[in-house]
Amino acid sequence: MESIIQHFRRDEQPFIEMVIGWTREVEDTYAPKLTGFLDPRQIFILGSIVRSSGLQFEVHGVFTEPERQRALIYPEYYEPVPEDFQVTVLSMKYPAKFMSLEHRDILGSLMALGIDRSKFGDIRLEEGIAQFAAAEEMKDYLKTNLTSIGKSKVRVEELSSSEALIIMAETWKEELHTISSLRLDTLVASLVNCPRQKAASLIQNDKVKVNHVVRNQQAFEVNESDILSVRGSGRFKVISIEGRTRKDKIRLLIGKLE
Structure with a gap:
């Protein structure tokens, strides 16, 4: 252990x-x-x-x-x-012609209710419909208390058996990156193809997240299964550490969200 x-x-x-x-x-x-x-x-x-x-x-x-x-x-x-697993899916319909919802809008409204992040899972959106996974024990509370997203009124209902789950067509393109260390600035420079100095600036200016948390230390070490968001450049995930080259460089298999 x-x-x-x-x-x-x-x-x-x-x-x-x-x-x-x-x-x-x-x-x-x-x-x-x-x-x-x-x-x-x-x-x-x-x-x-x-x-x-x-x-x-x-x-x-x-x-x-x-x-x-x-x-x-x-x-x-x-x-x-x-x-x-005691997971339920809750659904909201909204007038897409008059309002637009984003992931952060729903996440913000859930967090504003004081609900711990561990109580709900993925949030999926398509035109006029939003769905999110939640712990079964939160179902009644959310149906009663989540009545608005921003300034718009919403009605939360449990997804019926006749309704389909929203399928997100996410495609991760695999890339092989060779870097000198697992430092965050080194990896960001490789991911966005920029000088390490610029990568350091992105990190210092809170433009890089690791697993949804802003990381502003250049020397922060990344690891397998980490998900990185670089503002203006997209999302990446460290699929695996593939070992080292003859020159002792680290080989990473990276997924880039297309």
């Missing part, structure tokens, strides 16, 4: 301790443990720790190719079913 934990970042330690607590709970009770919605990096960390403890896990986020998902940690004897 220690050999695995040492590879994670210091600021990830609270989450690591939480995962270790979950695994111990499963070991002690011999019963499954359901988490809140996790981002890809958190799922990567959870998977590393759970596998090292001899337990198993599955994730579920309802939508096709979801980003945020709930995880179920369970002992070997257990066979999970979809109902174990």
